[in-house]
Amino acid sequence: MAMTTSADSVLVSFAEVVEHFRVSAGAVRAWVAAGRLVPVRREGRGRGGRMLFARGEVAVLVYGVCAGCGGGFKRSSLGQQFCSRLCRDRHRRLRERSQKP
Numbered sequence: 037m038a039m040t041t042s043a044d045s046v047l048v049s050f051a052e053v054v055e056h057f058r059v060s061a062g063a064v065r066a067w068v069a070a071g072r073l074v075p076v077r078r079e080g081r082g083r084g085g086r087m088l089f090a091r092g093e094v095a096v097l098v099y100g101v102c103a104g105c106g107g108g109f110k111r112s113s114l115g116q117q118f119c120s121r122l123c124r125d126r127h128r129r130l131r132e133r134s135q136k137p
Contacts, residue, residue, distance in 0.1 A: 047076055047088040057098045067097060072114065103127060 054061050067073035068087070073094065075087035100111045104123030109116075118124040 046091045048091050048094065050087050050089075053089060053094050057094060059098060067114075073097060 048056065050061070050064060053059065053064055064073065068075065073089060076090050077088045078086070097114065098110060100109055100116060101107070102109055102119040102123050103117045104127040105119065107119055109119035118127065
């Protein structure tokens with residue numbers, strides 16, 4: 037079970053997510069629309085309402101652990117599993133070798 041820290045539950049605004057994690061505003065809107073990122077609290081109503089997110093939840097979407105080498109990396113897409121093409125190819129070759137009779 038993962039341990040949560042007080043930094044994981046710090047609330048950040050939409051603008052702070054874009055600035056701190058250096059992701060596009062469109063990406064954050066897409067995460068919210070897809071249900072991958074749920075606002076912890078909304079201040080105000082309608083389009084002008086301010087959304088606040090848990091910083092730990094945003095970090096899980098932005099950063100990943102490479103399935104090949106175990107190192108951390110910043111994702112360019114949510115489906116990215118490897119830090120580089122080299123790690124992806126190495127992982128594929130090792131998996132192919134282990135499956136041969």
